[in-house]
Amino acid sequence: MESKRFRMIDEGFICAVCGADIPSLGRTARDHCPACLCSLHVDINPGDRACDCHGILSPVGIKNGKKGIQIVYKCQKCGMSKVNIMADDDNYDFILRLSQNG
Secondary structure (H helix, E strand, O other): OOOOOOOOOOOOEEOOOOOOEEOOOOOOOOOOOOOOOOEEOOOOOOOOOOOOOOOEEEEEEEEEEOOEEEEEEEEOOOOOEEEEEOOOOOOHHHHHHHHOOO
C-alpha cells in the first residue's frame, strides 16, 4: 500500500549527469540513475514533482536503513540532504566506494 506522501512514478529518463538512457525499474519508482547514482531534486515528497529546485542530487555516502542500503544525497544547488533506497541494478562498484565515505 502506498503512503499518501508517496506517489508511484516509474518512468525511464535520460540521466542529466552522465547521459545514460535509463529504463523504468518495473516494480517501484525509479528515482536515480543506476550508472552514476545521481538524481534530480524534483520532489518534496517521493513522486510529487513539487520541488522547484531541480538541482543535481549527488551521492555522498551510504547507510543501512530499515529497508536496506540507502544512498545519501546532497543537492548541489540548495544543499538539502536526503536518502534513496539502493536499486538492484545500481553500480555496485560505486556503492562500495561510497561506503568508504561514511
